[in-house]
Amino acid sequence: MSENTETAIVLRDDIVQVINGILKNENMEDASLEVSEATAKGDNYIGKIYRVKSNDKHGKSMNLIVKSALAFKTSRETFPIGLYFERETFAYSVIHPTMCELQDELLIPNKEKLHFAKYYDSIVEPEKEIIVLEDLKVDGYMLYDRQKSFDRQHLEIVMKTLARFHAMSFVLKQKKPALFEQLTENVSKVMEYGVNIDSIFIIAKKACFGLIECAEIKQKVEDNFSDFMAKFRGFLDCKNTEPYNVICHGDCWINNFMFKYEDDKVADMKFVDWQIVRLASPITDIAYMMFSSTDEQLRSDCYTRSLDLYYETLDKNITRMGCKTTECYPLEAFQDQIKSTMPFGLVAATMLLPVILCDKENAPDLDKNPEDYDDNMYDAMISQLCRDRFNGVAKDMISFGLI
Incomplete structure (x- = not known):
């Protein structure tokens, strides 16, 4: 060559x-x-x-x-990068083929199947990890602008696609419980981050909570998330949401969806970046996306409807695959988990919004020395857009009755 x-x-x-x-x-x-x-x-x-x-x-x-x-020592001391690549390889090489086989077995029409980027090969040697995939851009898929909120049509296709993906977990769990258990063994453990992550997240919390303009809202947020890291880990512990856990994408922010368009309308979407695939409540995926990738206005217009759309799509797909939604994920359980788990969206917004909404020249350096972390590390990243978006998240946590 x-x-x-x-x-x-x-x-x-x-x-x-x-x-x-x-x-x-x-x-x-x-x-x-x-x-x-x-x-x-x-x-x-x-x-x-x-x-x-x-x-x-x-x-x-x-x-x-x-x-x-990344092979940088400091990055690997903060984030479990080797585990990220191990999980993503497992998703592409085992989870996706299993779900494709299930769709074939249940005679789902090709145009209604959930499709994934084609996986070719990988290297798993520590500090040399790679994954090789098809380039979706060649087939017309593209990223959305990460500094913009989704609009209604993008939100709707994401919610419907999440529902279709989660439905396959519920059906696998009911029809082939031994296979589901085997499939989820590798992704059921809470991902352990390095010792530096606590410092980074606490600094992020201080920076973002400091953006909240209304004293009453700020106090309520502070009271509910005083132990931020305990909340973060609690939302992701699958033991807390049995028996309604599914295989979750885990990293549902705006840059991990690729969209295909026809006549200026969204025709299809595919998930990318499966590094944090995990067993958890399906609400963790919804909350992560909803409060990192939409703004206050869109949520005001679409929050309740989008949750209804998710459950309607989930019900339709579980039913056509030969199971009963009332047994897999009853509406009451869905509604209960919205109340208990949707506040994960505040955690996601705290961790993600400064990074998502910053200009590229202010994007963080993941090879930064832990000793260099300080209370000002987020200052350059926080823009007026981030300030506005985070205030919207804090307001909605209260107006939606989540905290």
């Missing part, structure tokens, strides 16, 4: 070897290789993502995405 000398990006030899193997399986040998950055600063935080385009002498082409883990 020859490498395009016009690009400054040179992939490691072991990555090139993996790509060579993929191309060989596709009957593409001695192909050219063009490598470019697939994301801008601020779009991804645990590694580098490369777009790889290959062409052979017969005119055959192939487009791949290579996700390569």
Whole structure:
């Protein structure tokens, strides 16, 4: 394989070897290789993502995405990056194929199936982890602007797609309980973060809670989230929400959805970035997305309707796969979990909004020394947009009766 000398990006030899193997399986040998950055600063935080385009002498082409883990010591002391890649590999190589087989077995029409990005290969060696996937952009999928709130049509397709994905867990659990248990064994443990994460999250809490303008709202938020880290871990402990846990995407923020459009309307979407796939309440996915990727106005217009749409879609999909929603996830349980688990959205907003809404030049450096963490580390990230959005989250936590 020859490498395009016009690009400054040179992939490691072991990555090139993996790509060579993929191309060989596709009957593409001695192909050219063009490598470019697939994301801008601020779009991804645990590694580098490369777009790889290959062409052979017969005119055959192939487009791949290579996700390569950060190897920086300080990043790995804060985030379980190796576990992220292990879980994402498991999602693509085991969970997704199992769900695709279930849809085939139950004769779900192809146009109504949930589809996932094609997985090709990975490297799991510590500090060298990679995952190689198809490039969805070639098929017309694209990211939304992370600094904008979803509009109604984007929110609706995300809620419907989440419902379809969660429905497969409920059906697997009821129809094939041994398989479901085996499938979820690797993702049922609460993900352990490094010792530095507590410091980062507490600083984020102080910065974001300090943005709340109304003293009464601020006091109520402070009272309900005085032990922020205990709340964070409690929401993600699947023991607290049995027997209604499902396989959750786990990282449902705006940059982890890709959309395809037809005639200026959203025609389809696919989830990407499965590093934090976990067994948890389905509400954790909804809350994470709802309070990180929408604004106060959209929630005012669509919050209740979008929850109804989720449950209607869940019911439709569970029923057509031969199970009863009243047994898998009764409406009363759904409503109870909204009250108990939707406040996770405040945790998600605290952790994510400064990062999501900052300009790329102010995006955080994950290789920062733990000793350098201080109360001012979020100052550059917090914009007026972040201030407005977080105030909206705090208000809605109260107006929706969640805290």
